[in-house]
Amino acid sequence: MFSKILVANRGEIAVRIMRTAREMGIGTVAVYSEVDRCALHTLTADEAFLLGDSDPSSSYLNMDKIIDVAKRSGAQAIHPGYGFLAENAAFARRVTAEGLVFIGPPAAVMANLGNKTVARTIMAQSNVPIIPGMTVSDTDPARLLQAAEEMGFPVLIKAAAGGGGKGMRIVHDRAAFAEAAELAKSESMSAFGDSSIYVEKCLDRPRHVEFQILADEHGNVVHLFERECSIQRRHQKIIEETPCPALDEELRGRMGAAAVAAARAAGYVNAGTVEFLVDGAGRFYFLEVNTRLQVEHPITEMVTGLDLVRHQIEIAAGKPLPFDQDRLTRRGHAIECRIYAEDPEADFMPSPGPILFVKSPEGPGVRFDHALYTGAQVPMQYDPILGKLVVWAEDRHAAIERMVRALKECVILGVKTPIELMIDVLRSEPFRTGDVHTRLIDDHFSSWQPDRALDHLAAMAFVANEILGPVPGTVSTRDSIGRGMRSPWQTLGAWDMTR
């Protein structure tokens, strides 16, 4: 087993990985950029090394600097987290070439699965159902249009090298096709340095259901059941749950077997996720494989009782999986809400800034993976995720109630968050009945407004704060002087407590 690992990431996921490493008796090395000198992940690690200025290319995307830190610190393995270099095959190859271990799948597998048309071909050859459409990318508008007409509109234009909704366009008719294809090509070029695109059938309001897989170097592959990830905004997930309310045991079994077949077909090793779309008739189609730890991995941990990061590290160290499929069970229901610094009233525009006050939700069945503290800065350079709030309860109804309760306890002041919107989504009729699909937020919450019923209480809290001032004995702020009763700490002046 490794004695020290480097976490090539920042924020809540870096902190989450370090926690497991610490539990395993493994030393932790953090890397950070100028703006993250006092970020929680920098403060959590045993050792922390500055990479460079805040621009990702000088810091969290800079392979040379990260590998240099790994060597200088004596780390034997690198965990990439999610985002940044997590799905960069060139980085995985480089790490291995330098004599270090990459905690993730082999570079060649990552490269194959990172190309959507190659991945579709691999799956089709192994009888994993794929969404009707092309398996070879193209740049010729006439051939692309012909393919679109053969499968019938609406269609999706996708970047072959794509992900995260970038380079993706829904086209409803022939007239709009040429322009959409051009936009998708240029967006794909600027995001991935590759303008190859392809066309596939656009399913109407599908569910997004994914299966967690674990595979070791010894040929053992298991799935850890599904996650329902249909609640999205801007093609990015914000609420996930497991089990998926739409799967029965028969369908779950078939999809799980397809996920394992997909992993075997690709030669997969380590933790990964096979994503499927499920249509209204219960037919499922392979979407893509995410070759990393997912943001939403904790809900799988809650229902299976397994620590996915621990298994990632053990697999990377060459150990065989300690269980087979028959031994794996799940219990209860888990939900995750992703808490971003963003404004749900302004099309989810990022809202960076200082965290002025934070109080974590607590109590039975609640887990909050975050990188927050009062006074922390949310920098504008990176993904605005603040944390992921996860609950577990005996059944779906209890889990929803528990999540609403936990969201109300999750106090974050200073930046805008979607917490209030999430409370309303969880309480909405479509979510309660489990009738969720990828357009639920667009269909029901596009003109969402905050409920004003409690604003008078907020107004009274403001007045009380004006009259009462800060609580005596607590840290005072400049604003408080001249208001309310002054405490001795404010009036006495400088003291030297050591004399």
Add this chain to the structure above:
Amino acid sequence: MRFRVKIDNQLFPIEACAADEHGYCRMAVNGMGTDAAVKAIAAGHLHLEANGEATNAFVARSGSGLWVWVDGRARLVFDADTEQRRRGTVRREGPREVTPPTPATVVRVPAIVGDHVEKGQALVVVSAMKMELTLTAPYSGTVSAVHTEVGAKVSPGEILVEIEADPEGETHG
């Protein structure tokens, strides 16, 4: 003591007493029939009892306002009187200045000094947290100054582009 408190565009006139011997401050919202007693518990933590129901509120000061959290709902709350004095005038419909809504990095500057621009035309494209935002002309006119360049780090309040408005009567939204 009388207060006029503002949350977004809603005004709450509140009559409040000084704290009693237990530290409770009693108050009522005029016209709403809501009475409350509020006590400060710890830094940023208040306890409210309003019309027989109790809840906790959390507060943090931010510039001219106060962030208040009640039951999962965060509000930026202002004193209406000082807010009015500070701003001088009430803000007219929509923003009148070309400034980013959030700290950001400039990625493109389509605005060129001397160009005539129509209301809504793109002037500056900024990037914040992996998202691109386009700042547009708040009114039609002629670009008189550009105070930024590609790669610049910009903040809310910073005027990036100045526009000399078209004379009245020629402006068509």
